[in-house]
Amino acid sequence: xxxxxxxxxxxxxxxxxxxxxxxxxxxxxxxxxxxxxxxxxxxxxxxxxxxxxxxxxxxxxxxxxxxxxxxxxxxxxxxxxxxxxxxxxxxxxxxxxxxxxxxxxxxxxxxxxxxxxxxxxxxxxxxxxxxxxxxxxxxxxxxxxxxxxxxxxxxxxxxxxxxxxxxxxx
Amino acid sequence: xxxxxxxxxxxxxxxxxxxxxxxxxxxxxxxxxxxxxxxxxxxxxxxxxxxxxxxxxxxxxxxxxxxxxxxxxxxxxxxxxxxxxxxxxxxxxxxxxxxxx
Numbered sequence: 001x002x003x004x005x006x007x008x009x010x011x012x013x014x015x016x017x018x019x020x021x022x023x024x025x026x027x028x029x030x031x032x033x034x035x036x037x038x039x040x041x042x043x044x045x046x047x048x049x050x051x052x053x054x055x056x057x058x059x060x061x062x063x064x065x066x067x068x069x070x071x072x073x074x075x076x077x078x079x080x081x082x083x084x085x086x087x088x089x090x091x092x093x094x095x096x097x098x099x100x101x102x103x104x105x106x107x108x109x110x111x112x113x114x115x116x117x118x119x120x121x122x123x124x125x126x127x128x129x130x131x132x133x134x135x136x137x138x139x140x141x142x143x144x145x146x147x148x149x150x151x152x153x154x155x156x157x158x159x160x161x162x163x164x165x166x167x168x169x170x
Numbered sequence: 171x172x173x174x175x176x177x178x179x180x181x182x183x184x185x186x187x188x189x190x191x192x193x194x195x196x197x198x199x200x201x202x203x204x205x206x207x208x209x210x211x212x213x214x215x216x217x218x219x220x221x222x223x224x225x226x227x228x229x230x231x232x233x234x235x236x237x238x239x240x241x242x243x244x245x246x247x248x249x250x251x252x253x254x255x256x257x258x259x260x261x262x263x264x265x266x267x268x269x270x271x
Contacts, residue, residue: 012177049218
């Protein structure tokens with residue numbers, strides 16, 4: 001096995017483990033830290049897929065901005081002191097777990113049985129060139145200029161919406 | 171051995187399922203919110219994997235838009251959680267049923 005295969009299995013294992021831990025954790029702060037570990041593993045997998053710029057953006061945006069915001073809100077609401085949420089296992093959750101397990105088996109079966117496993121055994125030979133800042137920036141300002149501007153409008157709307165919602169009184 | 175595409179698809183399927191399980195079983199609104207972020211990330215991994223295996227940049231562009239929407243969702247969603255906590259003193263999604271009837 002090559003070093004890339006080892007790295008893939010290492011990061012995949014950590015990603016799955018931290019995701020499962022995130023769901024199992026009682027303390028929301030520990031859940032957030034597990035999710036940050038998961039995001040770092042996904043950034044490493046982006047690097048294995050030769051999407052360098054996305055790997056950096058993943059760390060900056062998700063772990064640097066979104067998860068800091070989540071941790072900030074957890075701190076603000078002081079959830080550590082709140083009495084235990086009633087998280088016992090009941091009938092509703094059992095049915096949900098069975099549905100989820102079926103969903104996973106179906107997806108894995110579909111991915112395993114498709115012909116793509118033969119057709120896409122290796123990365124595209126050009127894949128090293130498409131993930132660069134130059135290429136992605138060029139695409140953004142040529143083919144995807146209108147969606148790019150609409151995304152900025154969406155973020156503006158989100159900023160205004162967040163301020164309006166979190167304010168005590170308008 | 172190089173990693174074929176369906177390994178990445180399987181990994182993102184597992185991560186997505188863990189996220190779905192979290193949304194269905196957890197009652198803390200912020201943890202549910204983090205599970206949604208996990209599901210968005212697993213779909214991003216699928217998009218990047220296809221982008222690299224097909225040699226097409228469009229998948230990575232789409233990941234940027236998903237990240238922009240996730241950032242907007244994070245800001246608005248956490249603002250809603252704060253507003254709800256101010257009114258009801260809880261983040262348990264079973265007790266937040268003011269839109270139910």
